[in-house]
Amino acid sequence: QQEIEKAGLDHVKSKYLSKLLEEDIRSSECNFSFDPRLKETKVLLVFDDVKDSDQLKDLIGTHSNFGQGSRIIVTSRDKQVLVNANADEIYEVRGMDHQDSLELFCLFAFKQNHPIESYVSLVEKFLDYAKGLPLALKVLGSLLYGKTKEVWDSQLQKLKKLPDLKIFRLLKLSYDGLDDEQKDIFLDIACFYRGELENAVAQILDYCGFSARVGMDVLKDRCLISILEGKIWMHDLIQEMGHETVRLQCVNDPGKRSRLWKSNDIYDVLRKRNRCNPVYVPKHKGNKESSTT
Template sequence: MGGIGKTTMVRAVYERISCQFEFSFLLTDVRDSVEKSGLLNLQKQLLSGIWTKKADISDLHEGATIIRRLLGHKKVLLILDDVTHLSHLKYLAGNQEWFGSGSRVLITTRNEHLLIEHGVERRLKVEGFDDEDSLHLFSWKAFKRGYPEEDFLDLSKSVINYAKGLPLALEVLGSFLHGRDLSEWNSALRKLGRVCNIEIFDILKTSYDGLDDEEKKIFLDISCFFCGEDKDRVTEVLISCDVSAIIGIKVLSERSLLTVLHGRLRMHNLIQEMGWEIVRRESPDEPGRRSRLWLPQDVKHVVTKNTGTEQ
């Protein structure tokens, strides 16, 4: 899940233990780096930290061979942050034989199945903050201290309840509310759950963008209609609509876009709001042109105004 604090965590780990290794590498935002400059360039960046001469490699296989040759007997710390494709792991951290005894490779990803495919045995799901830690982080952003001002305590707790432990939301909302008076806080909080915060939306939507078309359809259907419903019942409904619901729900779970709790489908409220916003953007001003309608007022508008489409 985006914004949960994976990058912050591995940065802290790197700062704390990197001195214990012969070579230490922290490659942040692998996805973005590969999209902008290519995986070969990322190999060159890695090699530049261990090779005295310029890393003049022509293809990924050559780069992988050189990385393995140079680091195969070294105690290495390698951190790969925000990995989105198996090729990132294949050509940057092939297997245990690439690195010497005592080496450690840490990988962050929004897609758990990548780790399974690559044979990573020790996997940790990063959980959100509890209420106490959430209030502490939010307060540092909103008040520049570890606890809210007395007049703002109840409003702060409302933000904590809305953010549901997501550090990204706590930081964004805390920074936005910093220095504002009570009336501005009340006005801003009335928007929560009704108007999507763009900064939070853009980061969370990265996980949605990585889905295929059918997985996107399943995600939007669940976020709009089936959140909290029985998993087996929802699966049957989706299968009747000619979609591969079983594997689709599994993929969404692997990417932390939903969870299954006591047999029911659950979503973080901000993930669900992200789904709503995606549908709303299909036609901001005319609900009848959207692919899905779930709000009673929108359904009423479309029926009474006869603004629906044939789709």
Template sequence: MKGMDEGESIELFSWHAFKQASPKENFTQLSRNVITYSGGLPLALEVLGCYLFDMKVAEWENVLEKLKRIPNHQVQKKLKISYDGLNDDTERDIFLDIACFFIGMDRNDVIHILNGCGLFAENGIRVLVERSLVTIDNKNKLRMHDLIRDMGREIVRANSLKVLEKRSRLWFHEDALDVLAKETGTEAIEGLALRLSINNATCLSTKAFKNMEKLRLLQLAGVRLDGDFKYLSKDLRWLCWHGFPLKYIPTNFYQRNLISIELQNSNVQLVWKEAQVLISFLIFLFID
């Protein structure tokens, strides 16, 4: 990744850190040091500038000490300083959920889903946008730079490098398929995405979800589930299933906490065979 020259770097960084074209008084040398230890990389300057905005000199010096310890080629670790500086676990969870599952989705739909998870998403997404960790395009879709996305996913992976089923989120199809095929899921898993070809559906057992009691987010494509749907998590808030193979949603599938069901390219002819009581405000998106 190519760095910028000093003048360009100072101006870009200053617009994010001070909301003006040059550093404020007493921050000139500190700004130059941040730029040096950021390698002049535009993305790092933008993210770190947003993070340092409105901080005091002592806080800047603390961030600089962290930057000094990270080699220039380890860009993700430099970006992670902004993630570590988020206000609480709620904002971190929102960031990780977006990085793993919601890039490209409508901002309002994601807010609705994550609010259903108790994450106060409107405020959380606003903070992430202010920190330049998330952007919103002109169609109200959530966007994220590839390096920031990869940084978020690496945070999840690093929490359990060797044991897939102990990760909080599974988005890589080989990892998700491995856990589901071997039925090794655990309550650590909060989100799972398995997107395969809908032209040749892969058959798996519903028992694969038996121990995923905290599963909130589930995205499937090209998957057929055989067995009793009672095994799916009662904590499920979002079900996105492209190529849903059944003609109706099974009555033994607990749906009272669901916020959004998206069944694109489905075979659904009847939503429910029997009446269901839904507590949450539910969005249905059926696209034949």
């Protein structure tokens, strides 16, 4: 996706076709029907972070354009992209188990697949924070490489207050791709409804004027939420990303944020609020936005 945004779709298309056909194909020549030689070529193509199924169709056409036994692997943050592209199989990547998480983290934190003995307890705390998310394991491991135990402990304390900026920015890419209503639904779930019954949450969101079922389906496709035994769940770091997104709306004044969920923030805002500053109540379907003092 970064390559397409940087150089254009035709450039990416000409680049991989040039390698497959072992000749220089200029981007201006990429509007032709796929070369018949490709039907005799067994290929392995990998397209990472595809955001649009139409782009994928422009890049590869149909499966039949390539030789028998060819494999095309596509990764996307949006399951619907793969559905629209008529993928033969869709595999949802799960979180890593403890042993794999340990080895991955240690490869970046110690440059070996096991922890230094004196760091074992600290390692476990970071594994608990990452909850099997490879991105977090790699970023935190790299951040802590060569650092003292005091620095490791300090980083843990910091993570209790603020997420790591790199992890936050990468996770937020899926959120940034949502429309405004979907963003609101996601933030409501992250702040208030994680662990609640899906049907009950959908009814509440519908009553607030949202198209809840459609919005929640999009969040599922983006792997921002999941449903387990009828309840809504999300990864701890996904929820943390949602919380931080709201906090950044106004870092120094919680009263100017769109949502409050921490009891101390709610208490402080209500205590400081005077009669000249109304407290806004969320708008419900069929009702005008109301306020109280």
